Amino acid sequence: MELIEREQQIRLGRTHSEEDKALIGAGGYLSPVEHLWTDVLIAISLKKPVLLKGPTGAGKTKLAETVSQFFSQPVQSINCSVDLDAEALLGFKTIVLKDGMNEISFVEGPVIEAMKKGHILYIDEINMAKSETLPILHSVLDYRRMLTNPFTGEVIHAHPDFSVIAAINEGYIGTTPMNEALKNRFVSFSVPYISGDHLRKLWKELFPAAPKELHALMLNLANDLMEQVKQGLLSEEAASIRSLLYATELAQYMEPLRAINYAIAEKLEDEQEKKLVLELAASWIK
Ligand SMILES: Nc1ncnc2c1ncn2[C@@H]1O[C@H](COP(=O)(O)OP(=O)(O)O)[C@@H](O)[C@H]1O
Ligand SMILES: [Mg+2]
Known part of the structure; x- marks a missing residue:
């Protein structure tokens, strides 16, 4: 598949810091049907956010890790819960001492880091998050691939390799149905148990x-x-x-x-x- 190979060559050509290399997945996912794996790779190559739907222990995280390994691309992970807020996604302000002076500095969260460095952003249990938290990501997930950081005003355009993979276990206790506008931004795949x-x-x-x-x-x-x-x-x-x-x-x-x-x-x-x-x-x- 030319598209996937071309994209793989581009991503394999990137260099990563030692710290970021540690975020590259180990691989090992076995596709229950041949085309699930290649179709996910096509969607990623086309920079479409991928939504993996499946029951617990079906290999959703393993699939994301294997994509990471295939592209030699580090993963930034977010585990959603009702407590997830904008700071957990984007980062937070803190005071640092610089030249004997207190200075406000912004510690970048997983979304911004992944966007800038061209990493994979893995959003686990995306339907566990409160529905008012995730709209921050709408402009990141659609064709704009950008974000205005509400804490600093900085406008961030995603690195060309930046990819998003989200996982959900539909109907699971504690989850809410995924908001339509959010779901609409994804290409969606069912991940069944292998057999x-x-x-x-x-x-x-x-x-x-x-x-x-x-x-x-x-x-x-x-x-x-x-x-x-x-x-x-x-x-x-x-x-x-x-x-x-x-x-x-x-x-x-x-x-x-x-x-x-x-x-x-x-x-x-x-x-x-x-x-x-x-x-x-x-x-x-x-
Ligand atoms: N299709 C698969 N290929 C390889 N390993 C799998 C597969 N399905 C499940 N596993 C294994 O089962 C365990 C649970 O998988 P995980 O990715 O954590 O599931 P999920 O994220 O869907 O809850 C892992 O150890 C994983 O390696
Ligand atoms: Mg998982």
Whole structure:
């Protein structure tokens, strides 16, 4: 894909400070469908803000980190909460001592730093933020790619590489539906849990030394969990890849059923669901 390669060449040609290099992601995302990964790269190459929608532990953060690695581009992260305010996004004024005099200086926040340095801005759980906070970003996210810093009056035009990736878990407790004007500025991708052969491949990569039986157990259980989620008998997070990963890690050192209990079943609210997970797991253990 010429567009992606061209953009990658440009970004690989940039130099970063040692401090910023530490913000480059490790990579490792496996795309559940081939074109999800390339389509995200196309959107990023075209400087379109990317919105990743998916349940917890689906690899949204991993996908953003892998984009960072692909472009060798540092990531500035923001975790949204109801407390998120303009200062957390843009930065704040502080008093510094310069030549024996007190002076007011502005400490740049993640948005401004990412815009100036051409980093990726990763906005996690964007629908957790209060709806009045994010409109500050409207001019950053649309074709203007600029911002007037309300604290200093400075007009900032984004570096050509500057990219935005946001993540949401729609319908999750504590979230509000995303404001239309904000959502409208994004290109939006559904990020499902990986399954089947992709999951097998990921487990091979992550647990090369684990016994075959453990691989088989976890992959079979993953299949069952996803099936039960589809049937509406389990809540979506029961099939979280993150939880399956934790269960596999624990199971290398304890009985798999206990590992599955701690990492998956115990985290579900509903007693029936807990029981179902353990029954499914037990059915694969000889
Ligand atoms: N498609 C995937 N490819 C690689 N790793 C994945 C994938 N999906 C989930 N994971 C792994 O599961 C864990 C949770 O992923 P994460 O990106 O933190 O999820 P999210 O941000 O969607 O909640 C991580 O350890 C991640 O490596
Ligand atoms: Mg995440």
